[in-house]
Structure formats: structure tokens, C-alpha cells
Amino acid sequence: MPRTALRICPLCEATCGLTLTIEGTAVTGARGDRQDVFSRGFICPKGAAFGALDADPDRLRTPLVRRDGELRKATWEEAYEAIATAVPALVQEHGNQSVGVVLGNPNVHTMAGALYPPLLLKALGTRNLFTASTLDQMPKHVSSGLLFGDPFAVPVPDLDHTDFLLLLGANPVESNGSLCTAPDFPGRLKALRARGGTLVVVDPRRTRTARLADRHLAPRPGSDALLLAALAHTLLAEKLAAPAHLEERTEGLEELGQALARFTPEAVAPACDLPAAEIRALARDLAAAPTAAVYGRIGSCTVEYGTLASWLVDVLNILTGNLDKPGGALFPLPAAGPRPRPAGPGKGFSLGRWRSRVGGHPEAKAELPIAALAEEIETPGEGRIRALIAIAANPVLSAPDGRRLDAALAGLDFMVSVDPYLNETSRHAHVVLPPPPPSQSAHHDFAFNGFAIRNQARYTRAAVPLDADRLDECEIHARLLLAVSGTHDATAEAAAAVDESVIHATLAKETADPHSPLHGQDPARLAGLLTGDSGPERRLDLMLRLGPYGDQFGAGPAPEGAGAALSLEQLLAHPHGIDLGPLRPRLPGVLRTRSGRIELLPDPIAAELPRLRAALAERPASLVLVGRRHLRSNNSWLHNVPALTGGSNRCTLQVHPEDADRIGLTEGGRARITADGGSLDVPVEVTDTVRTGVVSLPHGWGHDRDGARLSVASADPGVNVNQLLDGTRLDPLSGTAVLNGFPVELTPLP
Numbered sequence: 067m068p069r070t071a072l073r074i075c076p077l078c079e080a081t082c083g084l085t086l087t088i089e090g091t092a093v094t095g096a097r098g099d100r101q102d103v104f105s106r107g108f109i110c111p112k113g114a115a116f117g118a119l120d121a122d123p124d125r126l127r128t129p130l131v132r133r134d135g136e137l138r139k140a141t142w143e144e145a146y147e148a149i150a151t152a153v154p155a156l157v158q159e160h161g162n163q164s165v166g167v168v169l170g171n172p173n174v175h176t177m178a179g180a181l182y183p184p185l186l187l188k189a190l191g192t193r194n195l196f197t198a199s200t201l202d203q204m205p206k207h208v209s210s211g212l213l214f215g216d217p218f219a220v221p222v223p224d225l226d227h228t229d230f231l232l233l234l235g236a237n238p239v240e241s242n243g244s245l246c247t248a249p250d251f252p253g254r255l256k257a258l259r260a261r262g263g264t265l266v267v268v269d270p271r272r273t274r275t276a277r278l279a280d281r282h283l284a285p286r287p288g289s290d291a292l293l294l295a296a297l298a299h300t301l302l303a304e305k306l307a308a309p310a311h312l313e314e315r316t317e318g319l320e321e322l323g324q325a326l327a328r329f330t331p332e333a334v335a336p337a338c339d340l341p342a343a344e345i346r347a348l349a350r351d352l353a354a355a356p357t358a359a360v361y362g363r364i365g366s367c368t369v370e371y372g373t374l375a376s377w378l379v380d381v382l383n384i385l386t387g388n389l390d391k392p393g394g395a396l397f398p399l400p401a402a403g404p405r406p407r408p409a410g411p412g413k414g415f416s417l418g419r420w421r422s423r424v425g426g427h428p429e430a431k432a433e434l435p436i437a438a439l440a441e442e443i444e445t446p447g448e449g450r451i452r453a454l455i456a457i458a459a460n461p462v463l464s465a466p467d468g469r470r471l472d473a474a475l476a477g478l479d480f481m482v483s484v485d486p487y488l489n490e491t492s493r494h495a496h497v498v499l500p501p502p503p504p505s506q507s508a509h510h511d512f513a514f515n516g517f518a519i520r521n522q523a524r525y526t527r528a529a530v531p532l533d534a535d536r537l538d539e540c541e542i543h544a545r546l547l548l549a550v551s552g553t554h555d556a557t558a559e560a561a562a563a564v565d566e567s568v569i570h571a572t573l574a575k576e577t578a579d580p581h582s583p584l585h586g587q588d589p590a591r592l593a594g595l596l597t598g599d600s601g602p603e604r605r606l607d608l609m610l611r612l613g614p615y616g617d618q619f620g621a622g623p624a625p626e627g628a629g630a631a632l633s634l635e636q637l638l639a640h641p642h643g644i645d646l647g648p649l650r651p652r653l654p655g656v657l658r659t660r661s662g663r664i665e666l667l668p669d670p671i672a673a674e675l676p677r678l679r680a681a682l683a684e685r686p687a688s689l690v691l692v693g694r695r696h697l698r699s700n701n702s703w704l705h706n707v708p709a710l711t712g713g714s715n716r717c718t719l720q721v722h723p724e725d726a727d728r729i730g731l732t733e734g735g736r737a738r739i740t741a742d743g744g745s746l747d748v749p750v751e752v753t754d755t756v757r758t759g760v761v762s763l764p765h766g767w768g769h770d771r772d773g774a775r776l777s778v779a780s781a782d783p784g785v786n787v788n789q790l791l792d793g794t795r796l797d798p799l800s801g802t803a804v805l806n807g808f809p810v811e812l813t814p815l816p
Contacts (some may be wrong), residue, residue, distance in 0.1 A: 071529035072099055072641050074509045077112040077119070078700055080242040080249045081511045083642065084113055093117035093505050103643035104522045105249030110242060111163070115709040116504070119187050124706055124775055125486045125619035126500035128535060137488070137498065142537060145648075146549045146556040152496070152790040153277040154552035156361070156453045157190070157562045163423070165550075166194035166442065166451040170459030170700055171202075177602055178501070180512035183457060185564070189551045190350045190529075190784070193420055193429070194239075194451055196436040201464055202364055203245055204800040205372035207431050211415030212668040212726075213380055215432050215658030216761070218516060221395035222246045223359035224649060225254045225519050228393045230264045235289055235365020235806075241695040244363050247518040252278070253518075264347065264355070268293065268333060268363065270692055271720075271762060272755040277785050282662035283348070284757040288807025289338040291361065291371035291678055294378035295329035295346065300349035301385045302326065310387035315654055318666035323380070325667055325675055328513055329593070333682055356394025357417065358386055365692065369807045371678055371797035377671055382454050384664065389653075396649035397656050400515035401523035401607040401616075401632055408581070412658030417670055417799065423449045427801050435801030436465045437793035443474040452479040455550070457543075461482075461594050462490040463702045463768050466791035467743045484542060487706070493546050493773035496519060499546065501539040505530040510606055523615070523632060524643035525606065527696040540602040542564075565601025569608055576612060583810050597634050605633035615646055664681040670799055687809030689725065691741070692756075693787060702766035705779040708728075716783025718751035720762040721812070724754045731814050736815040739763070741790035747815060761810065764788040 068089045072589035076135075083102025087095035096116040100107035129145035130137040139149075156164055163378060167187060173179030187195060199207065211217035211346065223231060225248055236244070238251040240755070248254055254276050258265055266277040268290070276282040285293055301307040304325045309316060331349075338345070352358050360382045366375040380389065388394030399406070410433040418428030426432055434442075439461060443451045462468045462475070462721070475481065475494040483492035484499045492498050496603035501507070509597045510525045532538055537558075539546070544561035573589035576582050584592065598604040598612075610616050610632045617631030636644065659665050698710040705711065723729055731737050735750040738745050739761070748763065756762050768786025788805070795804035 074524055076504050077235040078242045078766050079244050079247050079249055079514050081514050082108055082113055084238040086529050093120045099148050110248035113708055118709045119707050120503040120505045124777055132496040135288045147547055148497050149482055149549040150552055150554045153453055153550045160452055163194055163449040164452045165192045166454045167188050168456040168461055168473050169197040169460040171198040172458035174513040177510055178225040178539040186547050189547055195433050197441050200435045200802045203367055204430055204802045205367045205376040206796055208373050208568050208800045209377035214258055214412050215412045218395055218657045221397050222517055222519055223361045224393050224396050228357050228359045230358035232360045234268040234362040236363035236538040237273040237275045237695055240697040245517050247514040270435040270757050270760045271552050285340050286368045286686055287690050291367040291375040292334040292339050296331045296334040296345050296379050296812055297325055297349045299329045300325045300346055301353055306353035307385040308387045309384055312384055316664040321667045323546050328679055337682055353386055359395045360387050370804050372797040372802050374674055374678055390651045397652045398516055398519050398649055399614050401613050402512055403613055405614050406655045409654040411660055411662040414660040430800050431784035436461055437797055437803045440471040440474040447604045454478055455482045460489050460491045460702050463786055466788050466793040467507045468786050468789055488775040490771045490774050498693055499542050501542055502536045506532050507539050507549045509770055520648055521646035523645050525637040532733055562601050565605055583618045595619055646678040689759055689810055690807050691810045692762050694762045694808045706776045708778055717767040719748040720751045720753050720756050722756050722758045724758050725752055730814045738813045738815055739810050739811045743792040746785045
């Protein structure tokens with residue numbers, strides 16, 4: 067008889083609750099969990115295809131180890147033995163910096179990806195960390211770090227209560243949102259308008275999100291920072307700025323006005339290709355709204371001035387008095403996050419504490435630009451990366467100049483991939499460690515609850531028992547940590563000791579903290595109180611108990627408004643989750659700047675503004691490219707599921723009819739597109755959903771390399787848009803690759 071089980075969807079940032087139908091050990095259906103406290107039954111096509119993804123026959127079942135130049139099936143013991151033999155020897159001979167680590171986007175969708183990579187990096191002692199953040203949201207982390215002193219203090223729009231939402235470079239109707247975890251984003255936007263609110267979308271494409279809007283502005287791509295600067299200038303020049311409750315907690319307001327003095331609507335209008343009157347009207351409407359939120363995402367991050375645009379988003383929220391205000395932009399308080407600390411000066415946030423060996427790129431949030439990975443592998447000299455550990459990462463497709471990186475990976479002395487597929491990147495590995503399908507993994511969203519529009523806590527255990535020949539994903543990571551440390555005995559028992567070590571270290575630190583309610587208590591006794599069937603569950607229990615809603619092991623009163631104090635037992639008793647209430651004001655407690663205030667014009671931002679002013683005089687390129695997201699896809703890792711292919715999920719070059727006529731392109735024909743990194747031949751889709759002077763090609767395609775085992779994706783491979791980039795175009799403050807708004811040339815093909 068079929069049975070049902072609950073599972074939080076791991077396929078995008080919306081984190082919807084699913085009800086799975088299971089026959090034997092196979093997931094035969096997925097629908098939205100109507101009792102889920104957060105998603106209330108919402109589901110998208112990706113979630114509905116959960117079973118097909120889970121059962122994909124191309125998923126690897128056993129480890130692979132390279133022997134005589136070929137990847138062959140191996141036992142787990144053989145795989146870890148190979149790692150324990152190779153990595154420590156390379157480190158001993160060439161030093162800690164000879165190892166690099168790449169973390170891909172799917173890491174934030176798993177418990178293992180949150181719990182173990184920090185331990186791995188500490189064990190390796192390397193500064194060569196590259197992640198998908200420098201292809202996505204790093205500008206927001208940098209701007210938040212500079213403004214608030216904490217790169218993880220990212221305010222999110224209060225979607226369910228705002229009166230006015232200004233949305234830039236985001237298409238949440240199709241992507242389900244990003245750095246704003248909100249199940250049923252489309253429904254929430256419709257509800258905003260239904261209650262009399264206003265939605266303004268800024269995007270060079272008339273996306274499905276833009277079609278919902280009261281007003282759609284289509285500026286020239288890459289001009290977001292100029293537009294936002296003009297809005298801020300107008301608020302200040304027309305004395306519409308009203309920081310209200312924020313004024314006493316903010317410094318640099320007068321200096322900000324001076325710094326933005328030249329960014330008048332009239333000055334930026336030619337570069338943005340928007341009428342100055344329309345820019346002024348938008349600023350006035352933003353100021354007049356009872357509550358408002360400005361929200362910018364990947365389209366405003368992955369551009370030349372991505373950090374400035376991200377900074378200006380929150381500058382506008384501050385100037386209108388909408389930061390840390392219901393209906394504005396608020397700071398979430400995740401259940402497994404740290405307890406709020408007393409307000410006061412902090413350590414602040416610094417950039418460039420070290421630089422990459424070859425290009426001299428400054429670190430940001432302890433990460434280096436992933437666009438610099440190839441040069442760090444291929445350039446001889448001390449500190450060259452000789453071994454690489456790639457966890458859920460496919461930078462050959464996701465990073466600029468995949469051909470160069472492809473060749474560089476082939477020259478590594480040793481490479482480990484933790485990946486369920488043999489894809490364009492993992493095909494270079496010497497050892498591949500495949501995690502089990504998502505139905506066989508437990509789930510709690512450590513990352514996305516930090517960006518959720520409502521505070522809540524949910525946990526689902528594995529819906530299907532782990533196959534006998536597989537390892538749990540958390541155990542795979544723990545044993546990898548032991549192997550790179552030189553422990554040949556990377557057994558299940560040793561892996562469990564990794565979690566216990568973390569638990570005891572955390573409790574030792576907590577009980578030694580004079581500000582903790584657990585100060586002076588016995589760490590061993592507290593560890594004995596933890597519940598859970600595994601090390602990861604015990605660590606989750608610990609984080610919940612020590613968190614802002616936790617029971618503090620009974621050492622203090624239950625947190626106000628949290629209901630029953632949280633623990634793992636509480637979550638298990640509430641399988642559809644526990645609602646912890648709407649977002650609430652949290653300032654000044656979130657501030658960790660050295661001044662203890664919002665630093666409105668930090669020095670790195672002030673130093674970058676002259677470069678933005680210089681852009682006012684630049685002549686824009688006649689044709690630029692932007693990416694696009696698909697409802698049935700997520701970067702490069704869902705193209706192998708038949709249920710998610712076809713329809714609108716196509717790799718075509720969208721061109722406006724006027725540009726098509728001018729260049730000589732036709733619907734269904736082909737064109738050659740050329741940029742810094744080379745050329746691609748692509749099918750043409752003529753559509754007025756892109757503005758003139760703009761073409762659009764989706765991200766994550768190019769599944770045509772020999773050695774990958776992706777039968778569905780390779781049948782319709784598409785082209786890799788990032789091959790048009792050579793990796794030299796970066797946002798200098800964050801190291802983020804410029805993936806949008808770069809110049810291209812088009813020529814028709816027969």
C-alpha cells in the first residue's frame with residue numbers, strides 16, 4: 067500500500083513543504099503540504115518533479131576512483147583510502163595553500179552542506195575557498211557587512227505587509243525568490259496588489275514578474291546603481307528623506323548627500339535610458355508610501371557595480387525610514403542561528419584581509435572570486451593549487467571561461483568531487499563521492515531561514531530508508547574531513563566522533579561565556595541531555611536549544627513569543643513546522659559595526675563612487691547581454707530530469723524584433739554571439755519581452771562535454787553563456803563575476 071511522508075523541498079530557496087507518496091522505496095508523487103506552517107500547500111513544477119529527480123537513473127550509486135586514467139566503481143573504503151593517501155601527501159610537500167575548495171549552490175540546500183564545509187576548511191588550513199556566492203549574491207553580503215558590520219545581516223522585504231515594493235533585477239515568479247525565502251512568491255505579489263499596494267518592477271525584460279506589476283521600468287542593463295543613486299539623490303535634494311527611528315542609529319547622512327550630489331535624475335537618465343521625470347516620480351512615490359521595501363537580486367548583483375547597487379537598495383530603505391520596520395525591510399531571526407547579542411560596538415567587517423596569489427584579488431567574506439580559480443591552478447609557483455575538493459559544484463558551466471577551467475582541472479594532481487552526477491566538472495575528479503537521493507536525507511534549512519519572510523522552524527527526517535550500499539550525506543562529509551586530515555580509518559564510528567567533537571567544543575565555549583545562561587555548567591552533562599538519532603540531529607538539537615527561541619537546557623525562561631521553547635523534540639512533535647511569528651524590528655541588536663551604528667557611507671563604498679560617476683560620461687554599448695532564469699530549472703543541476711525539460715525551458719537567444727531586423731536575424735534561425743571570452747552559435751527567439759539593445763541567454767547550459775554521464779541533458783545540451791566571458795569583468799569590491807550587462811556582437815548564420 068502507498069504511504070505518505072513529509073519532506074521540505076531542497077530544489078530552490080522557497081523551501082516549500084511537500085507531501086510525498088511512496089510505494090516501497092520509490093517516490094511516486096509529490097504535492098504541497100497544506101498544513102506546512104510556511105508554504106501552506108504551495109508547490110511549483112520543480113517540487114512536483116521531486117520523485118523523478120530522486121529516481122534519476124544517471125545518479126551515481128557508488129563511489130568512483132580513477133584507475134589507469136578511468137573512473138571506475140569502488141567501495142567507500144577504497145575511495146577514502148585514495149583521498150587519505152593523496153591529499154595529506156600533497157599538503158606535506160607543497161603546503162596548505164596547495165589545496166583549493168569549491169562549494170556550489172546545492173550546498174545551501176542540504177544539512178551536510180551547512181554543517182561540514184567549515185570544518186573541512188579549518189582542517190585543511192587553506193585560504194583558497196571559492197563558492198557560487200561570487201557568481202550570485204556576494205555583493206549583498208559585502209554591502210551588508212559594510213553597512214551593518216555583519217555580512218549575514220541581510221534585510222528582506224516584508225512581503226505580506228508592505229504597501230509598496232520596488233523590485234530590481236529579480237524574477238521571483240519564475241525563480242521563486244532569492245535572499246528572500248518566500249513560498250508562493252507569485253501569490254504574495256498578487257496579494258500585495260489586491261490589498262491596494264503597488265508593485266514596481268525594474269528589469270530590461272518583460273518577465274512574468276513584470277507582467278504582474280503596476281509599473282514596469284526597462285532600463286539599460288547594468289545601470290541599476292545609477293538609477294538607485296538618482297532615487298536617493300532625489301529623496302535628499304527634495305527633502306523627502308525621513309529616516310525616522312533610524313536617524314539616531316545612523317552616521318554619515320550628510321556625507322551621503324555630498325557623495326550623491328552629481329547623481330541627479332537628469333544626469334543618469336541617458337545612461338539608464340529612462341526619462342528623468344519617471345525617475346523623480348518613482349522617488350516621490352517611494353517616499354509617499356505608508357510602508358515600502360526596495361529589493362534587488364541577481365540582476366542587480368551580477369553587474370559591474372553590483373556592490374554599489376546592493377548598498378543603495380538598503381540606503382533607500384534607510385532614507386525612507388523603512389529599514390527594520392514592519393512593512394519595510396526586516397532582519398529575520400532563524401531558530402538555529404545565534405542568540406541576539408547585546409547592542410554595542412562590534413568588530414566590524416573588513417575586505418581584502420588577504421589576496422589571491424596570481425591576480426591579487428581581495429578576499430570577501432573569506433572567499434576569493436571563482437573567476438580566478440583557473441589561474442590559481444594553471445600558474446606555476448609556490449602556492450599553486452594542486453588538489454581541489456569540489457562539493458556540489460559545477461564551475462565548468464557556472465563560472466566564466468569554462469574551457470579554460472576545463473583544461474586547468476585536467477592538470478590537477480588530485481581532485482575530489484562530492485556530487486550525485488558525473489557532470490562537466492566532476493568528470494575530472496580522481497574520486498567521486500555520491501550522496502544519496504534527497505528522499506533518503508533529513509532536512510532543515512540552516513541557510514534559508516536566515517532570509518525567510520516569516521520566522522519558523524521545520525525539520526523532516528528521511529522519507530525513505532537509506533539504501534544498504536549508500537552513506538548518509540552527512541557521513542560522507544564527516545569521513546571526507548577525516549580522510550583529508552590523513553585518517554585512513556574513516557569509518558562510520560570515526561565520523562560520528564566528528565559531530566561529538568563539535569558538540570563538546572561548542573558547549574565548552576558556551577559554558578565559559580560569562581554572558582551565556584549556561585555559564586559555569588558542565589559541558590559533558592549538557593551534551594548528555596541532547597536528543598537525536600544521529601550526530602547531525604544532535605547538532606541540530608544543540609543549535610536549536612542555544613538559539614534565540616531555544617530552551618537553553620532549562621537554564622533560562624522560554625523566549626518571549628516563541629511558545630514552547632525550541633528543541634529537536636519540539637520540532638519532531640510538530641512535523642508541519644512551528645510558526646515563530648512575523649519578522650520584528652531588531653535594531654540595534656544586529657549591528658556589529660565598530661561604531662555600533664549603521665555606517666551609511668563606509669570608506670570602501672566612498673572610494674568606489676568616483677568610478678560610478680565616471681560611468682555617467684561613458685558611451686553605452688549598442689548591444690548587451692543579460693541572463694534569465696527558468697521556472698523548471700535551477701542553474702545547471704536540473705537539466706537531466708525529463709519532467710523539467712521542454713516548454714519554456716529552452717536555451718535560446720532572445721532578441722527584440724527591431725534588433726533582429728537590423729542585424730538580419732529571423733525566428734528559429736541561428737546567430738553567432740561574440741564577447742570577451744569567445745563566440746557561441748545559438749538558436750534565435752525573436753520576442754518583444756526584451757527591450758531594444760538587449761539580448762538574453764539562460765544560465766547553466768552547455769552539457770556537451772565528453773565523459774559526463776547526463777543522458778537527458780546531453781540530448782539537448784544548449785550552450786554555455788559563461789563561455790562568452792574571459793573572467794576579467796568583476797565587481798571590484800565583491801569579486802563577483804559580471805554575468806549581466808556586458809557588451810556582445812551578433813552576426814546571422816545561414
